[in-house]
Amino acid sequence: MVRAGLSPERLTLAGAELADEAGFGQVTLSALARRFDVKPASLYAHVKNSHDLKTRIALFALEELADRVADAVAGRAGKDALTAFANAYRDYARAHPGRYEAARYRLDPQTAAASAGVRHAQMTRALLRGYDLAEPDQTHAVRMLGSVFHGYASLEAAGGFDHTDIAAQQSWAWTLDCLDTALRSRSAS
Amino acid sequence: MVRAGLSPERLTLAGAELADEAGFGQVTLSALARRFDVKPASLYAHVKNSHDLKTRIALFALEELADRVADAVAGRAGKDALTAFANAYRDYARAHPGRYEAARYRLDPQTAAASAGVRHAQMTRALLRGYDLAEPDQTHAVRMLGSVFHGYASLEAAGGFDHTDIAAQQSWAWTLDCLDTALRSRSAS
DNA sequence: CCGTTTGCCTATAGGGCATAGGTAGATGCA
DNA sequence: TGCATCTACCTATGCCCTATAGGCAAACGG
Numbered sequence: 001m002v003r004a005g006l007s008p009e010r011l012t013l014a015g016a017e018l019a020d021e022a023g024f025g026q027v028t029l030s031a032l033a034r035r036f037d038v039k040p041a042s043l044y045a046h047v048k049n050s051h052d053l054k055t056r057i058a059l060f061a062l063e064e065l066a067d068r069v070a071d072a073v074a075g076r077a078g079k080d081a082l083t084a085f086a087n088a089y090r091d092y093a094r095a096h097p098g099r100y101e102a103a104r105y106r107l108d109p110q111t112a113a114a115s116a117g118v119r120h121a122q123m124t125r126a127l128l129r130g131y132d133l134a135e136p137d138q139t140h141a142v143r144m145l146g147s148v149f150h151g152y153a154s155l156e157a158a159g160g161f162d163h164t165d166i167a168a169q170q171s172w173a174w175t176l177d178c179l180d181t182a183l184r185s186r187s188a189s
Numbered sequence: 190m191v192r193a194g195l196s197p198e199r200l201t202l203a204g205a206e207l208a209d210e211a212g213f214g215q216v217t218l219s220a221l222a223r224r225f226d227v228k229p230a231s232l233y234a235h236v237k238n239s240h241d242l243k244t245r246i247a248l249f250a251l252e253e254l255a256d257r258v259a260d261a262v263a264g265r266a267g268k269d270a271l272t273a274f275a276n277a278y279r280d281y282a283r284a285h286p287g288r289y290e291a292a293r294y295r296l297d298p299q300t301a302a303a304s305a306g307v308r309h310a311q312m313t314r315a316l317l318r319g320y321d322l323a324e325p326d327q328t329h330a331v332r333m334l335g336s337v338f339h340g341y342a343s344l345e346a347a348g349g350f351d352h353t354d355i356a357a358q359q360s361w362a363w364t365l366d367c368l369d370t371a372l373r374s375r376s377a378s
Numbered sequence: 379c380c381g382t383t384t385g386c387c388t389a390t391a392g393g394g395c396a397t398a399g400g401t402a403g404a405t406g407c408a
Numbered sequence: 409t410g411c412a413t414c415t416a417c418c419t420a421t422g423c424c425c426t427a428t429a430g431g432c433a434a435a436c437g438g
Contacts, residue, residue, distance in 0.1 A: 003403070003416060030394055040395075042417045050395065106347060121352075139355045140363035143341070146349070147364070148333070151340025158295060160335070163310075166328045174329035175336070178371040185370060192385060192434070219425050229425075231386045239426065 004036045008046050012056040019057060019098025024105070027054065027098075054105050061099035062116040065092050069123055078130040079180045085127050086149055086176055093153035100153065131183040141183060148179060193225045197235050201245040208246060208287025213294070216243060216287075243294055250288035251305040254281050258312055267319040268369045274316050275338060275365055282342035289342065320372040330372060337368060 014035055019027050029050055033040040047053045065088075072088035073081045093100040107115060124142045133141055152172065155161065161168045203224055208216050218239055222229040236242045254277075261277035262270045282289040296304060313331045322330055341361065344350060350357045 006416080028394060029396090038416095039418065041397085041419080044396070045416065104347065136355045136359065137363065139353050140360040143344070143350060143357075143360040144337070144364040144367060146344055147340030148336050149340070150344060151336030151338070152332070154343065155332070155335055155339060158293070161332060164328050166325045168332075170325065171329040171332040174326065175333040178333060178375070181374060182367040182371045186367070195385080217425060218427090228387065230388080230427080230429095233427070234385065 004038050004042075006036060006038065006042065006046050008056065011043065011046055011053065012060050015053055015057045016060055016096075016099050016102065019102055020096050021098065024054075024057075024098045024101035027057065027102075029053065054102065055107060055111060057099070057102045058105035058107060059111070059115050061096070061103040062120070064096075064099065065089070065103060066116040066119040066123070068092055069120070073123065073127060079176075081127050081130055082180055082183075083176055085123070086145075086172075089149045090153055090156075090172065093157060097157050100157070104150075128183070132187045133183070137186055141186075145179065148175065193227045193231075195225060195227065195231065195235050197245065200232065200235055200242065201249050204242055204246045205249055205285075205288050205291065208291055209285050210287065213243075213246075213287050213290035216246065216291075218242065243291065244296060244300060246288070246291045247294035247296060248300070248304050250285070250292040251309070253285075253288065254278070254292055255305040255308040255312070257281055258309070262312065262316060268365075270316050270319055271369055271372075272365055274312070275334075275361075278338045279342055279345075279361065282346060286346050289346070293339075317372070321376045322372070326375055330375075334368065337364065 011032060015027050015032055018031060018035065022031075029043050029047075030040045032053070033043055043053075047056065068091075069085055069088045072084040076084050107117075121142065124145055125138065127145075128138055128141050131141070152175065156168050161171070200221060204216050204221055207220060207224065211220075218232050218236075219229045221242070222232055232242075236245065257280075258274055258277045261273040265273050296306075310331065313334055314327065316334075317327055317330050320330070341364065345357050350360070
């Protein structure tokens with residue numbers, strides 16, 4: 001009986017890969033067990049249950065995405081930062097659809113508060129410093145940007161832009177341009 | 190043995206109600222059978238399988254939402270129409286979270302093409318007539334609006350706006366204002 | 379009023395989740 | 409080095425959801 005060398009970390013990573021390949025909805029303890037050539041019951045020694053596994057994948061994805069965004073916006077400001085932020089976000093969703101879906105997995109408030117989700121909010125606010133918005137406008141802007149980024153990524157992933165043959169990339173650039181204009185026009189200064 | 194009087198329509202409607210109460214993910218043939226005090230196997234006489242049921246609920250929700258939007262924008266133009274459209278959309282998502290989720294259920298291309306989804310696209314384009322955008326800007330705008338509407342509804346439903354005590358309603362109004370400005374500034378005339 | 383259709387049934391099988399309890403490989407300590 | 413312990417993975421089991429096959433009785437149509 002050779003041991004498979006399971007651990008919460010390996011299961012989480014393998015779960016993320018499985019999500020990208022087959023969709024987050026296909027991430028099951030059974031499927032993961034098959035991937036490690038192990039019986040499903042064996043996984044319960046490393047993760048509490050199915051929900052725990054999904055939560056770990058979600059936290060992992062949030063962290064990874066936050067890292068990429070942080071990397072992208074480093075040393076940039078204004079529209080340059082906006083574009084970098086937005087592209088990092090969209091690129092992640094395209095490269096890792098399953099992980100992106102996982103990042104939207106509903107977390108309980110405590111877990112969410114301790115997650116990289118707060119870094120996302122902080123980075124968005126940092127990004128907006130370039131637009132000099134006073135409260136409550138800044139919060140409005142955070143929500144608007146979040147909506148556009150998530151909405152676009154979500155619709156694009158669902159194939160919502162496949163009907164028309166105008167490239168999704170062009171609409172994305174156009175949208176970012178709109179956002180930049182809108183934010184600049186609302187600048188306090 | 191009293192008959193329950195099942196039909197595809199009644200199952201679809203009950204499924205939509207179940208979705209609103211417990212979430213679209215909780216819509217199962219078993220749960221629906223319980224609701225009609227009937228055995229799960231009995232449902233297969235009316236719907237092909239679980240996927241078929243969910244597809245029916247999705248189509249129903251798309252239709253219902255399109256009706257509401259059509260009603261809201263009737264006789265309006267410009268920012269007035271934009272606001273009415275957007276509010277109808279968001280209000281539906283808030284009043285019927287399960288049906289809204291269902292409306293995002295992935296349909297195969299054929300089904301999608303025959304669904305009320307095309308009415309949504311048409312109405313969005315009609316809305317944009319007030320802004321006089323030439324192609325490909327119009328397509329870009331359709332995508333941007335879809336992203337914002339869906340993104341906002343999605344984040345709000347997920348409780349993403351609960352952390353800050355600034356009302357989601359205010360951010361929504363602010364966002365629509367931004368969109369209106371952005372679209373007007375890109376008008377061809 | 380009888381035959382056919384149709385609506386819901388039981389029985390059954392497969393797959394995912396989850397727990398209880400067993401066994402063998404790895405580890406630690408004398 | 410050898411034994412005790414611990415830990416990783418196992419089997420067995422039960423529940424729930426999906427799905428199919430085949431049966432019986434209520435409803436309907438002539």
